[in-house]
Amino acid sequence: xxxxxxxxxxxxxxxxxxxxxxxxxxxxxxxxxxxxxxxxxxxxxxxxxxxxxxxxxxxxxxxxxxxxxxxxxxxxxxxxxxxxxxxxxxxxxxxxxxxxxxxxxxxxxxxxxxxxxxxxxxxxxxxxxxxxxxxxxxxxxxxxxxxxxxxxxxxxxxxxxxxxxxxxxxxxxxxxxxxxxxxxxxxxxxxxxxxxxxxxxxxxxxxxxxxxxxxxxxxxxxxxxxxxxxxxxxxxxxxxxxxxxxxxxxxxxxxxxxxxxxxxxxxxxxxxxxxxxxxxxxxxxxxxxxxxxxxxxxxxxxxxxxxxxxxxxxxxxxxxxxxxxxxxxxxxxxxxxxxxxxxxxxxxxxxxxxxxxxxxxxxxxxxxxxxxxxxxxxxxxxxxxxxxxxxxxxxxxxxxxxxxxxxxxxxxxxxxxxxxxxxxxxxxxxxxxxxxxxxxxxxxxxxxxx
Numbered sequence: 001x002x003x004x005x006x007x008x009x010x011x012x013x014x015x016x017x018x019x020x021x022x023x024x025x026x027x028x029x030x031x032x033x034x035x036x037x038x039x040x041x042x043x044x045x046x047x048x049x050x051x052x053x054x055x056x057x058x059x060x061x062x063x064x065x066x067x068x069x070x071x072x073x074x075x076x077x078x079x080x081x082x083x084x085x086x087x088x089x090x091x092x093x094x095x096x097x098x099x100x101x102x103x104x105x106x107x108x109x110x111x112x113x114x115x116x117x118x119x120x121x122x123x124x125x126x127x128x129x130x131x132x133x134x135x136x137x138x139x140x141x142x143x144x145x146x147x148x149x150x151x152x153x154x155x156x157x158x159x160x161x162x163x164x165x166x167x168x169x170x171x172x173x174x175x176x177x178x179x180x181x182x183x184x185x186x187x188x189x190x191x192x193x194x195x196x197x198x199x200x201x202x203x204x205x206x207x208x209x210x211x212x213x214x215x216x217x218x219x220x221x222x223x224x225x226x227x228x229x230x231x232x233x234x235x236x237x238x239x240x241x242x243x244x245x246x247x248x249x250x251x252x253x254x255x256x257x258x259x260x261x262x263x264x265x266x267x268x269x270x271x272x273x274x275x276x277x278x279x280x281x282x283x284x285x286x287x288x289x290x291x292x293x294x295x296x297x298x299x300x301x302x303x304x305x306x307x308x309x310x311x312x313x314x315x316x317x318x319x320x321x322x323x324x325x326x327x328x329x330x331x332x333x334x335x336x337x338x339x340x341x342x343x344x345x346x347x348x349x350x351x352x353x354x355x356x357x358x359x360x361x362x363x364x365x366x367x368x369x370x371x372x373x374x375x376x377x378x379x380x381x382x383x384x385x386x387x388x389x390x391x392x393x394x395x396x397x398x399x400x401x402x403x404x405x406x407x408x409x410x411x412x413x414x415x416x417x418x419x420x421x422x423x424x425x426x427x428x429x430x431x432x433x434x435x436x437x438x439x440x441x442x443x444x445x446x447x448x449x450x
Contacts, residue, residue, distance in 0.1 A: 079445075082431035086403045106423045107156050114155040115187040123194035130159075131166050131195065136248070143252045145170045146232035148221030150207065150214070151240035152177035154422040155187035158240050160429050162191070162198070164436070167248045171230035172198040173221035177207045197230060208296050211283050212344060214319065215351040219341075222328050235323040236376075241419045242320075243429065245378065245406065246436050253441040254375055254415050255322060262327050262366040265317035265374040266356035276348040277314050280305055300348070308357075309339040317356030320376040320416075324366035331358060378406050378414035389421065397421045400428040407435055409444025 118126065147165065151158055151174060162172070174192065176185055192198045203220040207213045218237055225235060234255050244251060255263075269277070280303040283296055308314060323331075331337045337358060344350035359367050380387050380396035388401035396402065397419050406417045420429070435445055 077434065079434055082403075082434050083445075085427055086401055086431065088401075106425055109156040111153070111155040111181070111183045111187040114159055115183070115190050118190040118193070126194045131163060133167055134247070136167055136169055140167070140249055140252050141169055143256065144230050144232045145248075145251065145255070146225040146228065146230065146235045147172045147238055148175065148218055148225065148235060149173070149238045149240065150175045150177075150217050150221075151188070152180045152207065153184055154240055155184055155191065157420060157422055157424055158188065159191055160424070161238070161240065161243060162195075164244050164433060165248065165251075166195070166198075168197060169230070170197060170248070171225055171228040171232055173224050174198065174200045175207075175217045175221050176200060176204055177217075178204050179206060197228075199224070208283065210281075210298055210349045211296070212347075212350050215341070215344075215354055218319065218351070219332065222323075223332055226325075226328060226332070232325060235321075235325070235328050236415075237319060237321050237323075238416065239418070241422070242377070242416045243418070243420050243432055244416055244436055245411075245414060245432070246439055246441060250436065250439050250441045251415050254413070257375075257441070258322065260324060260366065261368045261372070262324055262355075262359055263322040263372065263375055264355045264359040264368075265320070265376070266315045266359045266368075266372070267317065269314045269316045269353075273316060274314075275300060277308070277344070277353060278304060280346045281348045282346070298348070305343075305347070309343050310336050312336075312340060312357055313360065314353060315356040315360050316352055317359070318374070318376070319351035319355065321355050322376060323355075326365035327358075327367070330365055331355075336361070373413060375413045375415055378411040378417040379419070380405065395419055398425075398428065400425050400431065403428065403431060403435070404446050406432075407445040408448055409446070410448060412442050412444040 147170065149158075149161070149172065158174075166172075172195070174188060176188060188200065192200065201220050201224050203224070205213050205216050205220065207217050222235055225232065236251075236255075246254065280301045282299045282301055284299070285296060331341075331354075340358065341354065344354055347353065358364060360369055361367055362369065380402070382391045382394045382396075384396075386405060387396035387398075388404075389397045389399035391397070395418075398406070398417070398421065405411060406414075417432075439445070
């Protein structure tokens with residue numbers, strides 16, 4: 001309907017201007033020079049109307065093919081059709097394509113739908129229908145992984161993530177933000193009730209960006225996972241909008257390339273970010289009483305902080321980490337790590353400082369001094385100029401065509417990708433699952449990062 005309305009609007013607009021420039025007098029009473037001007041205008045208007053008709057017909061043709069291809073794509077189960085869908089999605093990158101031609105198959109399920117879908121189903125049925133998995137290889141069984149996943153909404157997306165990474169010999173801790181809705185909490189509880197190796201931490205905190213609470217939530221899961229009967233090799237931190245680029249076997253092979261080291265993005269604190277730890281920051285709830293992203297006043301005070309304890313040199317990095325079990329024990333129980341955590345309590349984005357700094361300390365278990373290839377995430381920032389989805393808070397929220405860069409040779413060492421929108425394109429996640437299945441670690445599925 002929007003295409004027809006646009007076409008009708010153009011036609012009416014052109015008719016109005018054509019009438020405006022027309023003269024009701026007979027041709028004989030009109031000077032010759034005016035007749036020539038009128039003729040030229042008439043030709044231009046006819047040309048524009050013809051162009052608008054062609055565009056309208058092309059829009060209809062695109063809609064037909066898009067709907068057909070999108071519907072067919074939900075039925076296929078092979079990589080060749082996925083490649084076709086991904087390449088097709090690239091033609092919608094322009095604002096014109098996004099406005100007039102783009103059709104999506106986006107998730108329409110709600111948290112309540114997820115809760116209802118589990119209901120009182122028998123656990124054997126749930127495991128068979130919703131959390132089926134391939135048989136683990138001997139290598140996988142000898143290399144169990146612990147996942148800590150921070151979530152606050154989007155049960156349908158969390159379900160997709162869990163289904164993609166679930167293996168019965170791994171361990172999974174879910175941290176649900178205390179601000180999460182009761183509907184979301186109920187959905188997650190129903191989702192995990194039959195998974196013995198998946199649990200929700202009881203030590204939930206009020207999480208807000210840039211605050212120590214993010215780090216606290218992650219460490220709460222680390223502590224719980226150390227109590228798990230699963231003797232895992234690595235702890236991997238995730239959020240609800242991550243998705244794996246490999247199956248469990250590929251992730252294991254990627255982690256084994258670390259040769260017993262942590263994988264933590266770590267580099268000297270850039271000059272423009274040094275105020276993060278030089279001054280005390282104050283976080284205060286607004287009048288709404290909510291301690292969330294948009295409802296917290298973050299203030300850099302004029303109070304300078306004392307130097308970091310134990311003469312630690314400050315580094316910056318990411319909170320998307322892979323930690324060895326011994327390093328996980330170190331950050332929870334070693335006095336140096338405890339003192340550093342307390343010192344970071346009133347700094348800005350401490351989760352990007354904590355792991356990165358301790359990674360560089362000589363003698364730390366699993367530590368690595370100097371540069372290290374970071375394999376934990378593939379992501380696109382606004383400055384990369386290549387995002388087929390949309391940019392929010394400087395990062396790309398993906399659509400299906402973004403798999404061109406996520407699965408490219410240049411990104412082939414990355415284990416996970418973000419950000420997946422909560423109203424995710426179902427075809428995108430389906431193609432990610434197909435691509436990950438049996439993918440050899442380091443294998444690029446597209447020739448280059450566009």
